Amino acid sequence: MAKVKVGCIGIGFMGKMHFGCYKKHSKAQIVAIADVDDAKLSGDWSKMGGNIEDGGAKKVNLSGIKTYKDANDLIADPDVELVDITLPTFLHAQYAIEALKAGKHVLVEKPVAISIAEADKVAEAAKRAKGRFMVAQCIRFWPEYEYLAQIIKGRKYGRVKSAIFKRRSTAPTWGWQNWLMNSKRSGGAILDLHIHDTDYINYVFKAPKKVESAGVTGPSGGIDHIVTNYDYGKNMVVSAEGGWTFHGVYPFEMAYTVVFDKATVEFSTSHSPTVTVYTSGGKVETPKIESGDGYHREIDYFLNCILKKVRPKTVTPKDARNAVYLVKAEERSARDHRNVAISL
Numbered sequence: 001m002a003k004v005k006v007g008c009i010g011i012g013f014m015g016k017m018h019f020g021c022y023k024k025h026s027k028a029q030i031v032a033i034a035d036v037d038d039a040k041l042s043g044d045w046s047k048m049g050g051n052i053e054d055g056g057a058k059k060v061n062l063s064g065i066k067t068y069k070d071a072n073d074l075i076a077d078p079d080v081e082l083v084d085i086t087l088p089t090f091l092h093a094q095y096a097i098e099a100l101k102a103g104k105h106v107l108v109e110k111p112v113a114i115s116i117a118e119a120d121k122v123a124e125a126a127k128r129a130k131g132r133f134m135v136a137q138c139i140r141f142w143p144e145y146e147y148l149a150q151i152i153k154g155r156k157y158g159r160v161k162s163a164i165f166k167r168r169s170t171a172p173t174w175g176w177q178n179w180l181m182n183s184k185r186s187g188g189a190i191l192d193l194h195i196h197d198t199d200y201i202n203y204v205f206k207a208p209k210k211v212e213s214a215g216v217t218g219p220s221g222g223i224d225h226i227v228t229n230y231d232y233g234k235n236m237v238v239s240a241e242g243g244w245t246f247h248g249v250y251p252f253e254m255a256y257t258v259v260f261d262k263a264t265v266e267f268s269t270s271h272s273p274t275v276t277v278y279t280s281g282g283k284v285e286t287p288k289i290e291s292g293d294g295y296h297r298e299i300d301y302f303l304n305c306i307l308k309k310v311r312p313k314t315v316t317p318k319d320a321r322n323a324v325y326l327v328k329a330e331e332r333s334a335r336d337h338r339n340v341a342i343s344l
């Protein structure tokens, strides 16, 4: 069976997650990794953080895998076909563009870039590139969110009247050089965390006319807790709350409550089963949700796009750029206490 030869850059929380996905995948072979941290290159992955349990090993056998301290050497390696970038956000654009110019396929973590200007440059490079390109907007592939997208599109319960999304976390302090707690490097919780819901809302409902946000500055120095109303006119209410200002051992939670004409659908990672449907007829149902998570599913999708030689449609470079644009509009709205019109 044809296998895509993968090089992973940045072996932190998400790098380890992606590494584990490729390792398990029958259509991928990891041929190289790159990280500035010698411990990661030696296979000592014991000092890793994260807010989602990855079940990965602490000591990893890297025999047969080339290790690079300089990510540019991995990009230049002719054995590497797919460059997977899970670097801190402020480094995404630089390395994604380098890898695209080198003719590689590129999967880069969300957000595609720290600014709209850099996101535009990546989208431009992706347009001209020989290789396939995708941004890992994993929520588009997350089973509970795929389920919601399907019932919205298929109008299973009629039209949406209101949709409320939530993403709550304590502050992520595990990052390399504590980059997440520096909004100049991470963009703050709005660009790092809340962007998942912003992107999903744009995916299922298209762009809102305006955004109106309230937000507070947090430990990153940027806006680390936000509540946004997305304006879709008089007939639908859409809002999202996201932040990492929660205290102590507050559990990470992603959730939604969507009211349709004929049912209310509720999801939370704190519930078991995670999705419940309350129908207008009084029934309480638990729909069948696909197994797995968004990380495995997005990587499976991207590998198949490469092998089938098709451009990924589920997340386009423009989609990823627009997610950054929308978050920046929310940031302006929160800072200036006003509506911000959206023009995508």
Ligand SMILES: NC(=O)c1ccc[n+]([C@@H]2O[C@H](COP(=O)([O-])OP(=O)(O)OC[C@H]3O[C@@H](n4cnc5c(N)ncnc54)[C@H](O)[C@@H]3O)[C@@H](O)[C@H]2O)c1
Residues within 6 Å of the ligand: 009, 010, 011, 012, 013, 014, 015, 034, 035, 036, 037, 040, 049, 069, 070, 071, 086, 087, 088, 089, 091, 109, 110, 111, 136, 138, 174, 175, 176, 179, 192
């Ligand atoms: N999709 C999701 O649910 C999700 C969750 C967490 C993080 N992320 C994203 O993944 C990316 C990485 O986040 P993280 O939490 O894994 O960060 P992290 O700090 O845990 O890992 C970053 C890694 O990059 C390495 N690194 C730093 N500079 C480097 C360089 N120049 N060359 C090579 N290696 C370098 C560090 O040593 C570290 O191992 C971010 O963009 C973040 O937004 C996505």
